[in-house]
Amino acid sequence: MARIVVITSGKGGVGKTTTSAAIATGLALRGHKTAVIDFDVGLRNLDLIMGCERRVVYDFVNVINGDANLKQALIRDKRAENLHILPASQTRDKDALTQDGVERVLNELSEDFEYIICDSPAGIERGALMAAYFADEAIVVTNPEVSSVRDSDRILGILASKTRQVEQGGEPIQGRLLLTRYAAERAARGEMLSIEDVGEILAIDLLGVIPESQAVLNASNAGLPVVLDEESDAGQAYQDAVDRFLGEERPLRFVDVPKKGFFGRLFGS
Amino acid sequence: MGIFDYFRQPRQKSASVAKERLQIIVARERAARGGPDYLPAMQQELLQVIRKYVKVDDDAVQMNVDREGDCEVLELNITLPDDRG
Numbered sequence: 093m094a095r096i097v098v099i100t101s102g103k104g105g106v107g108k109t110t111t112s113a114a115i116a117t118g119l120a121l122r123g124h125k126t127a128v129i130d131f132d133v134g135l136r137n138l139d140l141i142m143g144c145e146r147r148v149v150y151d152f153v154n155v156i157n158g159d160a161n162l163k164q165a166l167i168r169d170k171r172a173e174n175l176h177i178l179p180a181s182q183t184r185d186k187d188a189l190t191q192d193g194v195e196r197v198l199n200e201l202s203e204d205f206e207y208i209i210c211d212s213p214a215g216i217e218r219g220a221l222m223a224a225y226f227a228d229e230a231i232v233v234t235n236p237e238v239s240s241v242r243d244s245d246r247i248l249g250i251l252a253s254k255t256r257q258v259e260q261g262g263e264p265i266q267g268r269l270l271l272t273r274y275a276a277e278r279a280a281r282g283e284m285l286s287i288e289d290v291g292e293i294l295a296i297d298l299l300g301v302i303p304e305s306q307a308v309l310n311a312s313n314a315g316l317p318v319v320l321d322e323e324s325d326a327g328q329a330y331q332d333a334v335d336r337f338l339g340e341e342r343p344l345r346f347v348d349v350p351k352k353g354f355f356g357r358l359f360g361s
Numbered sequence: 362m363g364i365f366d367y368f369r370q371p372r373q374k375s376a377s378v379a380k381e382r383l384q385i386i387v388a389r390e391r392a393a394r395g396g397p398d399y400l401p402a403m404q405q406e407l408l409q410v411i412r413k414y415v416k417v418d419d420d421a422v423q424m425n426v427d428r429e430g431d432c433e434v435l436e437l438n439i440t441l442p443d444d445r446g
Contacts, residue, residue: 237379238379238382238383241383241387242383242386242387242390245387245390245391246390249390249391249394279376281374282374282375282376282377283374283375283376284376285376285379285380285383286376289376289379289380292380293380293383293384293387
C-alpha cells in the first residue's frame with residue numbers, strides 16, 4: 093500500500109510544483125519507489141520543472157479514460173531510478189478528473205509504489221479537491237505573506253472535512269507546514285511574518301522552511317528539481333524537509349540572520 | 362540598519378500588522394466554516410433589518426453556530442455604535 097501525500101496551498105505561485113518535484117525526487121533518491129502526479133488539468137507544468145516535458149506521450153486523463161495504460165503514461169525519471177512522473181492533461185475539460193477514475197489510478201499505483209505525491213493545482217476547484225480527497229497526509233506550502241497564509245488556512249479547513257478518510261468516519265488527515273520563500277533578514281527586521289507568526293496562525297506542525305533562493309529559478313530554468321542542487325541553501329533545506337518527512341530529526345537551517353559587527357550595523361543595509 | 366534609522370520614530374512593523382489582520386480574518390473564517398450554507402445570506406438580511414433602526418457597520422453582526430451535545434446553538438452578536446442615533 094502506498095502512502096498518498098498531497099502538496100497543496102490554495103494560493104498559486106507559492107511553490108507547490110517546485111516542492112512536489114523536490115520531495116518526490118528526495119524520496120526516490122533515498123530508495124523509496126515514488127510516483128508524482130500533476131493534478132493541474134489544463135495547465136501542465138510538473139513535466140517542465142522535472143525536465144521531462146519532451147517525453148510526455150500520454151497523460152493522467154488518457155489513463156482515466158482508458159486511452160492508455162499506466163505503464164505507457166508513466167515517465168521514468170532519468171536522474172532517480174525509483175521515480176516516475178504522471179503528467180497532467182492539457183485538456184480544457186475541467187470535469188475530466190472523475191473521482192472513480194482518480195481512485196482507480198491511485199489504486200493501481202499503490203500496488204507498485206511506496207509514495208504517491210499529488211501536486212495539487214491552486215484554488216479550491218475540482219482538481220484541487222481530487223488531489224486532496226484520497227490523501228493520507230498533506231504538505232501545505234505557504235509563503236510568509238498574508239494572502240498565502242489565509243488561503244492555506246482555507247485549504248486546512250477543506251482537508252479537515254473533504255477527504256475520503258473523514259467521509260469514511262476516520263480522523264482528519266494531518267497537514268504539515270512547509271514555509272517557502274522565507275527571508276530571515278526581513279523577518280528579523282519585522283518586515284515579514286516570522287516562522288513563529290505563521291505557525292501560530294495556522295496551528296500545524298512545521299515540516300520545513302525553504303529560504304528565498306536564486307537556486308529555485310536556476311533549477312526550474314534547467315528542468316532540474318532544486319533538491320538535486322546540493323550546494324544551494326534551498327536544495328539543502330528541501331533535503332532536510334525530506335528527512336523530517338521520513339521521521340528523522342533535523343535542525344532548521346537558513347533561518348538565522350548572520351550577526352553584523354558594529355560598523356556593519358551602522359553603515360550596512 | 363543605517364545611521365539615520367537611529368533617529369527615526371519607532372512605528373509598528375509591517376509584519377505585526379500582517380499578523381494581527383490575519384489572526385482576525387482567520388478566526389472569523391474558521392467560525393463560519395462548517396456552518397449551514399444559509400448563514401451568510403441570513404447575516405446580510407439581519408444586517409439590513411438592523412440598519413432600518415440603527416446605523417451600524419458591515420461587520421457589526423457576528424454569527425456563530427456552536428454544537429453542545431445534540432443541541433445546536435446559534436449565537437448572534439450585534440455591536441451597536443457608541444453614539445446611538
